[in-house]
Amino acid sequence: MAKTEPNLVLSASGLAKSYLSGEQRLQVLRDVSLNVAAGESVSIRGESGSGKSTLINLLAGLDATEAGSLRWAGEPAAADRRAAFVGIVFQSFYLIPELDALANVLMAARIRGAIGTAERARALGLLARVGLETRVRHLPAELSGGERQRVALARALMNAPQLVLADEPTGNLDEHTGNAVIELLLGLCRDMGTALVLVTHNAAHAAKCDRPLTLHEGVLQ
């Protein structure tokens, strides 16, 4: 087992994943290793089908790796730690349509089992940070795509996670809105000292991260 440095938030070593496609087994990820330090931002670019989303799912502990190991802050990654440790931003926002913006952000705290005045204040503060202080009572259907993604950013940061995993967060946004969202994401992570792994197609967005990486044919370079 690889020895992890004390300030490493994420330590992935030798991750592998394959899928059965018909009768053929497709090796999506091969021996992927990635260390991310606290407050560091890492971007991963790659072609469609290169395994970027699969890698994010493995790093988030949503999917099981077939080989290697995954540690969060030196401890083995576990589903019951995910709510507190990892914040995830998806391409498709995935806001709950029955809940307003504030309730969507607070949902992360509710699932963690911590909901009170302090959490409410933090959620309102995060919504203000993403520029939605006047939209807290609006339902997702009443928000634009960029606003929805900003709500999703606030939700990802609600539990003050040490690591944010963003899977093509600008994929459903126009260029201008996408740029604003990336600036916001990087700024928030920097201010909060949160490590970020950003999966993106966009070279300009990737270049803004501390360490740009590429995933090619299942191998991280």
Next chain:
Amino acid sequence: MPWYLYLALKQLFPTGRRFPFFTVISILGVALGVALLVISISVMGGFGHEIRRMIVDTQGEVQVKARGFIQDPAALQAVIEKVPGVVATTAYAEGVAMLEHDRKPAFPVMQGIDLDRVNDVIPLRRFVRLGSLDNLDDDSVILSSQLAIAIGARLGSKVEVYSPLLLEKMKHDEVMLPRELTVAGIFEIGHQQLDSSVVIVTLRTMQDLYGLGRGVHGINVKIAGGEDPDRVASRINAVLPPAANAEARSWIDANQDFLFVLQLEKNMIFFLLTFIIIVAAFSVTSSLLIAVVRKTREIGLLGALGGKPRHVAACFCFQGFIIGLGGTVAGLALGFTLLHFRNDMIRVFTQLTGSEEVLTRFYQFSRLPAYTAPGDIALIIVSSIVISTLAGLLPAWRAARLNPVEALRSE
């Protein structure tokens, strides 16, 4: 509040102006089933309750009947009244007689009552609508209301009574005149059969008509409140002298076949109408299953945010529970409201269809009775909520089995 309960409530009653059609329709389905159950069981309970009340009010809780007739009722009453739990007794004689007024004959059951003691056992005074029980003497009769109408007798009318003994003597060419009695009152119990075929005379009149001497056919017994009629009947049987050739039976024992049929009918109605709730529950299951499919990516998100599969399952189960709870409350309110106005509604319906008389004759009651036993309501509430909660189980199981990664990837 745990997140899964919070989300269940939000999914049933979303924030904003959207009208929760699914929730309202689902609750309405359960409510209709519950309301029908409440109405049917209460009306069945009402029939049963009225019949039980009528039996007790006209016979007492325990009846001591002779296989022939009781020669010395006073002595036997003294024995019975010493039995623990017995409050009062009254002797009676009964039999069929022919009654004639204005050339209109009738063949009612004639009840001879002991005027001095009958009110201690049977609340007869309560049923006398015209005239008074105090006016009854050996030369008068109290007619049941429908019978009085049938033979055209009124208060003060003279009716002629032919007893079987009299008819027997007439067969032997003896010239016997019928007994002429004055109508001293008209009673109405509320049961069509009793109100059309019973007349009340004094015990002495009945003894004369039937040639019983001092004998009677039986003794009605009133027992203390809270006493079990069957137990009191057993105690009485234990002290009855063999020479009396009589047996005490509680009203429950004497009418056990009838009561069994009543209970069976009630159980069958409960069983059949429960299917309405089950059908409503199936529609809840179907709607929640559609919701699971529609919200697959949201369910995946909940998993990604750290939600446990059992909590996702609880979210859908709780929705079934809330629908069951809401439907039960609404159903109880609707059921009791309709029950409250049942007689007004029936009156309007029968007036419109001209079936008022048919209803009274067929169902024996002038008004639709209703009696809601707390146990029945508890059973309806528990059944409805349990069935509705179970309706959420299949969708809950489907939701809990979803893999977050596959759910998030779904289109």
